Amino acid sequence: MLTTTVCAALSAAGLAVAFLTAWRRRFVAATRIAALALVPVGLAMSGLVELFGEVGGAVASWASGLVLEPTVWAGFGVLALAVVLYVVARFAGGRSRSRAAADRPADRPADRPVGGSGPSRPAVGGGRGKGDAAAPDDDFSDIEAILKKHGI
Incomplete structure (x- = not known):
């Protein structure tokens, strides 16, 4: 009962401030103040104030038991x-992927057909145009060609 009264008083004071702000023709600020002023009475009417009190009490009892229990x-x-294990695994996984990409040769033997006939690279993505002389692992060659074309 007391919390509802306090919340209603806070909301009434906030609405009075909103009214005075609107009186000075600052309607946007007055609307914001009125919106914030309605929060305490809304929390009290919906029962969330009591819920927050119960959650606070549960956290306090947990914290008091935390001090003396070794299992906690x-x-x-x-x-x-x-x-720590998760962070180490993420760090090691990122390093192994980057190291594997650096150790991979530019033209893998699996990409070349047996007997030396045919193209040395698979024709999946088509030709590169100006960037044909670049290494196949260089992903930025197309971007570099576009930037050079525009003089950047």
């Missing part, structure tokens, strides 16, 4: 280990 601290240690 062991749980935090396990969570920290999980995060």
Whole structure:
């Protein structure tokens, strides 16, 4: 009952400020103030104020039990280990992919047909035009050609 009264008083004060702001012909600011002023009474009417109180009490009881229980601290240690392992795996995975791309030769033997006849590269993407002399792994050769064409 007391929380509803406090929320209603806060909303009434906010609406009074919004009215005074609108009196000075600052309607956009007055609308924003009125919107914020209606939040406390809306929270009280929907029952969310009591819900926040119960959640706060639950967090407080958990925090008070946190200090003396070794299993809780062991749980935090396990969570920290999980995060460290995940970060290490992401870092190692990124390095191995970039290292594999750097170690790969420009023309792999699997791309060449047996006997030396035919094109040395598969004709999947078609010709490159001006960028034919560039290495096949150079993904930026097309972009470089366009920038040179425009004088950049």
